[in-house]
Amino acid sequence: MTSSHSRISHMAASYPASDIRKMFNLALDFPDAVKLTVGEPDFTTPKHIKAAGIRAIENDNTRYVANAGIPELRQAIARKYSTRWNRSIVPGNVMVSFGAMEALTFALDVTVTPGDEVIIPDPSFPNYMGQVHRLGGIAVSVPVTEDNDFKLRAEDVRSSITDKTAAIIINSPSNPLGSVMDRADIEQIAALADEHGFTVISDEVYDEMVFDDSVFTSIAEVKPSTAEAEAEFDRFLAIGSFSKTYAMTGWRCGFVIGSEDFIAPMALLQEGLTSSLPGFVQEAAVAAIEGPQTAVEEMVASYARRRELMVERINAIEGLSLLRPAATFYAWVNVSEWGLASWELATQLLEKHNLATIPGSAFGPAGEGYLRLTFAVSDETINTACDRLEAFAAGR
Template sequence: MDFNLSRKAKSITPSVTLEITAKAKAMKSEGIDVIGFGAGEPDFNTPKNIQNAGIKAIEDGNTRYTATPGIMELRKAVCDKFKRDNDLDYKPENILVSSGAKHSIYNALSAILNPEDEVIIPNPYWVSYPELVKLADGVPVEVKTLEENGFKYKVEDLKKALTDKTKAIFLNSPSNPTGTVYEREELEEIAKWAVENNIFVISDEIYEKLVYDDANHISIATLNDKIKDLTIIINGMSKAYAMTGWRMGFAAAHKEIIKVMTNLQSHSTSNASSISQYASVEGLNGDQSPIEEMRKHFEDRRNYMVDKINSIEGLSCKKPKGAFYVMANISEVKGKEIKGRKINDSIDFAGALLEEVNVALVPGKAFGADDYVRLSYANSLDNIKEGLNRIEDFLK
């Protein structure tokens, strides 16, 4: 039967990362010992003080509608966080709380884009960026970033991608899937280009607290007032606070942008979960030591994973400076036959690992980078060791 469904909606591709995770979970439910490297969420529980704040919100009856942009206590806590962590001055009128950072991005794109406006996206990209742009009637324009350049934008490439339809650029630091962290000088170049061309910067900073070695997270909005006015910061509680299921994101921007985003949200989802909002106040204002404890575990796991991958013949990777992912280069494996299976692309490679040795990872094709696969180290060190040993045995 032809239901004559929306052409735009049908053009959106499903999330490969969620598909891989769902397939791995289904295999586990059948009793199969699957090691999953696909997770885009911490394997830690939400810190106890945040859990208790959520329970208290329920017990206190804070379970009703709130103002669309979020409860004042949370918006003030977000402002305090920006001042404390980023030296950025925002007022509650500059903040919109939404149902996850992905929702915040959708609000931002819907607020700034007109049909056929172009949005520059780094390749490799987070799987949802192109689809979110298309949902907002925009056109995603990919700019290839190279492994030897740390998977970072080069301003020369941005200049080449610029047209009279360019409206915005995505900046994701620390990055999913590459773990890239931009340095101040690099951000200054991008900011100069954006201001000169009046381009919005959607700065996805959801992994800001997960940085390693000598890396520091710098928000591009801190560089000057002009770039601050053009920047829409996307952040939330999911990654650093292990609150993925609480669905809690927030955006910070010029009050005129936030006003339009708030109007959009008022007619789509209204407020984010009241319980999650009260829990997030405690998360931002309360004890931060559990976040640092998680970060240290991620750093140890990253170090092991990077060393092990680089010891496996046919694989290689750079050491990421942030987030909790490694992009492993599989270009030497492509075109080969392993266990009777021809590995033509990253999807073949991921499929073979899942079926032959019960290891789930995400093919780089999902991120626009077919020479790579993404492995998450949001997993126990024991599982990481076992999973990488299985991959090594498979390639042998």
Template sequence: MSSKLGISSRALQSGAETAFLVLGKAKELEAQGKSIIHLEIGEPDFDTPSYIKEAAIKALNKGETHYTPTPGISELRKAIAERTMQDFGVEVDWKDVSVTVGAKEAIFVSLATIVEEGDEVIYPNPGYPAYEAGIRFFGGIPKPLMLKEENEFRMTSEEVNSLVSNKTKAIIINSPENPTGSVLSKEDVKGIVEIAKSKGIYVISDEIYKYIIYDELKHYSPIQFDESRENTILIDGFSKSYAMTGWRLGYIITPKHLTQPLQKILNLITSCPSSFSQVAALEALKGGLSSVKKMVEQYAVRREALVEEISKIEDVSMVKPKGAFYGFVNIKNVTNKTNLESSKLASVLLENYGVAVLHGTAMGSNGEGYLRISYANSIENIREGIRRMGRAFRELTNRKA
């Protein structure tokens, strides 16, 4: 008898974010009593600053527990527009700001709004996995731009240009980048916007790590170079800068012609973001950047600890990350000597040495030979985790200590 109890091809071929799967496995091992150091998940270990939590508690007590307009409460949208103006010196119409359920929803909904079957979308590889999965989900053709270690994993405008065809619909950029910590220069961003303008394509700019940047580097957004504001889709959120991952709050700033269609899709998927999370996010913005700066200072110290510990391990190396809170560690000597792929090595590290890291291929095919280490963790845990990794690699390659 024929059956209709199938699963859609979209669901079957859909990718998922592996960091959550590794976290699940690590938690299982912990439940069995094993000591695990968590360097796999991309989330601040800091608690949400208390003034933000208090605003949410107040909102709950005041009964702000209902639906809000689909694109979010106007006070928050206005505050986001205001902050964007302060950060980049450009005018933003608050009506083009839509608040989303995390930046992840913003990525999905931006692709849903612009991608037609067969459209090509350029994106960084290694890169945040939701880009490739989202492009495929909407019938687009993923065009990975293979980031090069010798370029410090930056996406140059020349490389972007070489991938643009008459089918290209959009270029996704992410600076500072997950997983490599690379930061695009002003020239990179400007050059990419110039390509987008001359070819009539979009730039989707995921700026979720924009405040987590080191060495006095400056963050640049395509919105600064796109005067007509027709090409730039800006994505950001509260998860990383304000340690608010569980509040599920992001936002998207769209060219005017995309705002209504995009909000229609948001309406369809989530109706609106969480009401009291929005009140808390408004407070986060009103409170300025001092709590963010304090956390970034801590990340900077941890980055140095990571660099130091990595330098003690033979056979591995790392480009010093310039932003975000990840190190992308080159382990090609270890994979060559052991004949084990990075995914296998990551499993061995977790199961036999109690350190959870993410294999580079979880962030795209071009991540083979690398491990992503999240240093949003205490200095002690970072040092201990990397020591465990060093011991593992010594034993696996049969070197003496």
């Protein structure tokens, strides 16, 4: 069967390839490599959540369900975030999705038309760029730098706004940076959205993975300084997921919360794409929210402890430096003193030292000079990986 480039749509042919996936595929040729690449918990799904899913299957909850999600899950999500955000959230404000990525896709679908601009942080999760491209939008990157502790600043956002700005994607806590945005910047971005009429799409999938005295603020919690005293900010779509919080990456359960005029058309889009997330998965998600949270607390405490090991080991290696991550399970390591492009460095580490990492350039031009390492691995794996980084440093 023959194929021609002209038979493929421009969108598909020019879709930005992920260097994360490229490195993942390259590492397949090194089956014994120590891998600090995969962004998922190293824990198993808590037993009571698995039991709820199994029970739902045994009770034959295996048919089509409502496009926007089963009522029980939408209500459980609404209750949780009404309390957390101190604002009224009803089931009509909630859409259940196939993971957070589908929620992001729908959020962009309802806010962006071809030619619109979407502001994104740089570095950031590369799928942001891809989804904007898919819709014919224009991604406008705003650099996020180490001199501001890797936090997106409202003043930098302001200078990137034009009359074509339809949305901004913010990500706090941040993948890959491990940072948490300051509340003041989130408030100012909300004010800018009100002033210029764009939507804030807030990726909050790591909202419960915050360490020490760091404080996470959702876009849904703020009131723009320009708003009246009783006014609530509603130009937002907040994206969440069960994957990281409850070690449920393979269950593919995400959600998006926003005003009903945003959420209602998403259900129509869901009908035309995947119909609905399986009911038994959603029953497991209800058990996750309404059941004991002890496992979540234990996982976060474990990540915090392993973060300390990673920070200690990395900062002892000549030519490397690491700001202590405030959240997530990612270490954003400054490797600029080693003088290699991040892709070249990651490739050499894999080929010469059997160590798989993610080059910072995979997350945008501002990621050059960094590597992303995950510490959602065992202490032994962290130590072995750092031993290999030391060996590389010694052999330069």
